[in-house]
Amino acid sequence: MAKVGFYKRYLYIIDRLTIVPSSFRDLHKHVLAKLKNDDLGNNFDYSSRTFDRDKKDIFDLFGILIQYNRKAKVYSIDQEIVDPSVSRMIEALSIHQVLKEGNKLSTSIYLEKRKVAGTHLINGILYAIQNRFMISFTHMKFWDMEISQRRVKPIAIKESERRWYLIAQDVKDGSVKNFGFDRITDLKMRFRLCQDLFKELKKEKANQFLLLQEEMEHIV
Incomplete structure (x- = not known):
């Protein structure tokens, strides 16, 4: 077989x-x-x-x-x-x-129409997190469809209500944000963060990260 x-x-x-x-x-x-x-x-x-x-x-x-x-x-x-x-x-x-x-x-199954969830990004983003790489990508906002270029320090991946999110520190303003996978395109690896900087980032942003986990308030 x-x-x-x-x-x-x-x-x-x-x-x-x-x-x-x-x-x-x-x-x-x-x-x-x-x-x-x-x-x-x-x-x-x-x-x-x-x-x-x-x-x-x-x-x-x-x-x-x-x-x-x-x-x-x-x-x-x-x-x-x-x-x-x-x-x-x-x-x-x-x-x-x-x-x-x-x-x-076909007449017995009715599937929910869904947009692409962006799950193909999981491996690449996990690799960046585990190996402390900065990443850049093109991002489209959920509400007004505004397109922007982002450079971030990835922290974690989270799933909420059947959507996947990248939790990362935005280099532009230093704040921790959620980026929906389905809003991310053209993902690229950048330079590698040093070990000390990466540990400092994880420690510094721990409280914000926990808050994001609980409330998912800042979805961009």
Whole structure:
């Protein structure tokens, strides 16, 4: 089975056991039905030995422990102990899988229209934060659509109400502000901050940062 088949199998197992505890027999039927729907289950026998390997892989990859209730003879996943980031990834994969059904489901699913969230910036901004780089970018204000060039010292990334924000000190006036990812374009790395300056910045702006976390008042 191709690698995509392995990951889809993991997804189907996690999705099933998170919703309803299942015996291996029920899980076996569920997984094979899903794989056949994807044209991946032909001539594939999902054995208990394969399931044992899948349990180990799921734990190694996602930190999700599949538990077995000997009394009820069912497997389950405790959703309360699943890492939120893993839950989001699984949710995204599940939605993607459903949407791949295309026209068959077009009259049954109505998606919320959203603008691009700017999540493609996360890796670059995290790299700048971790390696103490200044960054510059083009920014468009939310209310009046005013476009400006910004140079900032990045501090952190925050999510609020399904939007992502860069929390940073604006070089222009020294204040800590929130910049919506969906308002940022042309992101570039600048020079690297020295360690002492970076520590001083983090300490100096700690109170403002906490205030921003709680209230998200200054959204630009």
